Amino acid sequence: MADILIKNARIITCKSNGPKMGAEMQDLGVIENGFVAVDNGIITDVGYGEGEEFKVRHTEIIDAEGRLVMPGLVDPHTHLVHYGSRENELELKLKGASYIDILKSGGGILSTVSATRAASFEKLTDKVVSSLDLMLQWGTTTVEAKSGYGLNFVDEVKSLEVLKNVKHPIDIVKTYMGAHAVPTEYKSDKEGYINLMIDRIIPYIAENQLAEFIDCFCEEGVFSVSESESILLKGKEFGLKIKLHADEIEPMGGAQLAGRLSAVSAEHLVAASDEGIEEMKNAGVIPVLLPGTSFYLRLGRYARARKMIEAGMPVALATDYNPGTCPTESLQSIMVFASMGMGMTPQEVISAMTINSAHAINRGNIVGSIEKGKKADIIIMDAPNENYIVYHFGINHVATVIKDGKIVIKDKERQ
Numbered sequence: 001m002a003d004i005l006i007k008n009a010r011i012i013t014c015k016s017n018g019p020k021m022g023a024e025m026q027d028l029g030v031i032e033n034g035f036v037a038v039d040n041g042i043i044t045d046v047g048y049g050e051g052e053e054f055k056v057r058h059t060e061i062i063d064a065e066g067r068l069v070m071p072g073l074v075d076p077h078t079h080l081v082h083y084g085s086r087e088n089e090l091e092l093k094l095k096g097a098s099y100i101d102i103l104k105s106g107g108g109i110l111s112t113v114s115a116t117r118a119a120s121f122e123k124l125t126d127k128v129v130s131s132l133d134l135m136l137q138w139g140t141t142t143v144e145a146k147s148g149y150g151l152n153f154v155d156e157v158k159s160l161e162v163l164k165n166v167k168h169p170i171d172i173v174k175t176y177m178g179a180h181a182v183p184t185e186y187k188s189d190k191e192g193y194i195n196l197m198i199d200r201i202i203p204y205i206a207e208n209q210l211a212e213f214i215d216c217f218c219e220e221g222v223f224s225v226s227e228s229e230s231i232l233l234k235g236k237e238f239g240l241k242i243k244l245h246a247d248e249i250e251p252m253g254g255a256q257l258a259g260r261l262s263a264v265s266a267e268h269l270v271a272a273s274d275e276g277i278e279e280m281k282n283a284g285v286i287p288v289l290l291p292g293t294s295f296y297l298r299l300g301r302y303a304r305a306r307k308m309i310e311a312g313m314p315v316a317l318a319t320d321y322n323p324g325t326c327p328t329e330s331l332q333s334i335m336v337f338a339s340m341g342m343g344m345t346p347q348e349v350i351s352a353m354t355i356n357s358a359h360a361i362n363r364g365n366i367v368g369s370i371e372k373g374k375k376a377d378i379i380i381m382d383a384p385n386e387n388y389i390v391y392h393f394g395i396n397h398v399a400t401v402i403k404d405g406k407i408v409i410k411d412k413e414r415q
């Protein structure tokens with residue numbers, strides 16, 4: 001029995017026990033001429049042939065001939081909840097101002113903080129919904145979302161409550177990131193802000209289950225390694241799992257810290273050292289790489305994806321969607337930077353945006369692959385094969401999106 005039967009499909013299953021490590025990322029578990037049966041929001045079978053036996057009680061048959069069927073994309077790192085935009089910084093950047101210069105002069109993150117604080121709950125919700133709509137259209141079905149533009153008790157809680165209450169098909173995994181910048185009112189009292197997080201905000205957020213993860217911007221001029229460590233450990237004490245913005249711009253030793261704390265993931269890693277990568281590997285920390293940010297910051301260098309894959313690590317990819325360093329909701333856009341900037345193959349890119357990114361947010365047993373028993377989060381791409389998606393870049397290949405077993409985006413050409 002099935003509610004939906006997809007047939008005649010080239011199915012990219014991304015099947016895996018656990019995250020795909022290193023060379024395993026090249027194997028997408030492709031089934032040529034296969035079927036997927038969906039019942040009650042769950043994938044009930046996947047196999048070769050037409051799935052004849054499932055036609056007994058189908059409500060919908062999708063003929064996916066010439067299309068590519070793959071798991072819904074999982075974006076494991078976004079700064080989804082914020083207000084306003086920062087196109088004004090584009091010109092400053094082109095004239096040579098660095099990201100940290102803009103931040104120190106009260107712009108950057110801090111200007112988004114002012115806009116986010118001033119936005120009502122409803123306005124913030126509307127903005128989040130319009131971003132989620134775009135994500136869904138471009139094939140993302142699960143997203144991690146961080147707070148970090150409130151930077152005080154009320155507005156951090158407001159941001160996480162927006163994420164908790166928003167009604168949208170996309171599943172959201174929430175992260176508290178109060179340690180995103182030091183707010184202006186604590187400019188000369190960073191310790192005071194750290195104490196506010198440690199003494200009040202983290203306990204409140206954990207006790208009210210407003211976040212599952214904690215994250216921290218460990219960067220020169222933002223939070224040091226030891227400051228990051230004390231903030232993250234406080235989160236851990238309250239049951240939050242650890243993520244970390246590590247070695248994005250300067251080699252701070254963030255990757256080592258992620259290893260030492262056995263973080264679930266460490267993000268960016270553009271400047272991560274060999275020792276840092278080794279320590280992450282030994283501790284099983286998933287590297288979440290954000291090549292769109294390297295490109296958009298004009299860093300001229302990318303995280304060393306090839307080194308990590310060759311070391312056998314399970315690389316994941318994310319947008320880093322935020323109004324400063326990567327203003328795009330589209331994981332498909334990130335594919336080309338991962339491939340051209342970091343040398344990842346299309347197969348590695350897809351593993352990194354499905355099964356590995358699901359593991360980077362602790363959802364690897366629920367989403368990220370087309371396997372029996374997993375959520376029916378499936379996208380159908382108007383592309384003949386997986387290479388084509390990365391090759392023909394900058395456009396949206398999504399034809400159909402199935403989320404929790406429901407068709408939420410319909411194939412315009414086949415209705």
Ligand code: NIG
Pocket residue numbers: 079108109112217245248293320322323324325326
């Ligand atoms: O991941 N690095 C810190 N946070 C974001 C940028 C946030 C912003 O500029 O608004 C990032 O790059």
Ligand code: FE
Pocket residue numbers: 077078079245320322
């Ligand atoms: Fe980020």
